[in-house]
Amino acid sequence: MTKRRFGRIRKLPSGRFQARYPGPDGVDRPAPNTFPTKTDASRWLINKEAELLSKRWIDPALAATPLETYARKWIDERPGLRPKTLVLYNGLLRNHIAPTLGEEPLNTLTPPMLRTWRKSLLDGGLGPVTTAKAYRLLRSILTTAVEDRMIEFNPCYIKGAATEKSPERPTLTLAEVYRIASGIAPRYRALVLLAAMGSLRWGELAGLQRRDVSLSRGVVKVRRAAVELPTGELRIGPPKSDAGVRDIHLPELVIEDLRLHFEIYVKPGAESHVFTGPKGALLRRSNFQRAWSKAVTAAELPGTIHFHDLRHTGNNWAAEAGATLADLMQRMGHASTRAAVRYIHTRDSRQRFLAQAMSEHLDGLRDDDGTDQDEDDEGDALPVASGT
Incomplete structure (x- = not known):
């Protein structure tokens, strides 16, 4: 033998x-x-x-590692995660991934199993945005498992499952923003106006310091943000991303309100926070929410209006004023075009403005060329529509 x-x-x-x-x-x-x-x-x-010869071999013992065990190690080995992101990842794993898939060995996860898991989240009432976040986290974890040679391929390839499709948020009018600002506690009036006219996030506003604002130049420097953890702890750190570090030029409309706010509510010192609570402590969203709800009601607006809708509103105003995609990305603090593209709407009013501007531009070109639409001496005049 x-x-x-x-x-x-x-x-x-x-x-x-x-x-x-x-x-x-x-x-x-x-x-x-x-x-x-x-x-x-x-x-x-x-x-x-x-x-073995092609170095595609996978250790069966490693491949049998339970998903939850590997996922927790995956999170722990990312020390650069921001506190809020760390809380999000642990919550998604604990509440939405581990209960169904946590004990499954890595090498037993299959596309049909993950489709069933995702459907069970949606059928159980979990919102599509949170479901997309959970799926995206799982996909990232399993991508690393492939790189670690613990599984041969990533079974997460459900088309569109990782895309967050949030419902369109309302855009406020200038009058509605001022109604909210007028109905809220005076110390928060400038906060409301700056959120809309500067397109700032809540955490960026809460982390803003005196040294970050130049009233003479009308510029806000975003260099830090406040994060409120589920434990109640407040942390001041860098903005959400590197793109979040930016300078925002403000419209004149908000400068006078900011100047008055500084005179009354901002303590001396470069590191004094611009917006604080009634006792001078850092702003907490949970405490501010009561004042916000009262102001929205007083403004006779739906209770579904969120503070973040002010940022959304400001982004729309910037787009309608003619901001390019690059302008919006800079103003919003985004490195990706995905979030900014949604504000480049095609509106009838904007189209009429562009058509008028093009007409004036083309008239100027025609005059520069010496072209007269009423003359056809050389046969090179602009054609006249037949009216058919």
Whole structure:
């Protein structure tokens, strides 16, 4: 009998065949199952040898690691995560991934299993945005598992499942913004106006310091943001992303309100916070919400209006004023075009403005060329529509 070059095959008392092979770590490993014929066992060994030679081999012990165990290690090994992101990841894993998939070995996860898991989240009432976040986190974890050679491929490839499709938020009018600002506690009036006219996030406003605002130049420098953790702890750190570090030029309309706010509510000192609570403490969204709700009601607006809608409103105002995609990305503090593109709307009023501007531009070109639409001496005048 010819000795096999790679691996061993033996016939079991049951009549089936078992295959074994030496792993690259020197451990003798059996195939995960037995085979009905010796030919089947031999074919399996040939494929396993090819995996070893092409460095595609995966350690079965690592591949059997439970998903939750690997996911927690994945999160722990990302020390650069911002506190709010860390809280988000742990919450998504604990509440939406681990209950269903946590005990599953990595190598048993399949596309059909993940489709069923995702559908169960949606059917159970979880919002589509949170479901997309959970799916995107799982996909990132399993991408790293592929890189770590713990699984051969990432089973997360449901088209569109990682895309957040938030419902369109309302855009306020200038009059509505001023109604809210007039109805809120006076110390928060400038906060409301700056959120809209500067397109700032809540955390950026709460982290704003005296040294960050130049009233003479009308510029706000975004260099830090406040984050309120679920534990109630407030932390001041860098903005949400590198793109969040930016200078925002303000419209004149808000400068006088800011100047008055500084005179009354901002303490001396470069590091004094611009917006604080009644007792001078850092702003907390939970405390501010009561004042916000009262102001929205007083303004006779729906209770579904969120503070973040002021930023959304400001972005729309900037787009309607003629901001380019690059302008919006800079103003919003986004590195990706995805968020900014939604504000480049095609509106009838904007189209009429562009048409009028083009008409004036083309008239200027025609005059510069010496072209007269009423003359056709050289046959090169602009054509006149037939009226058909």
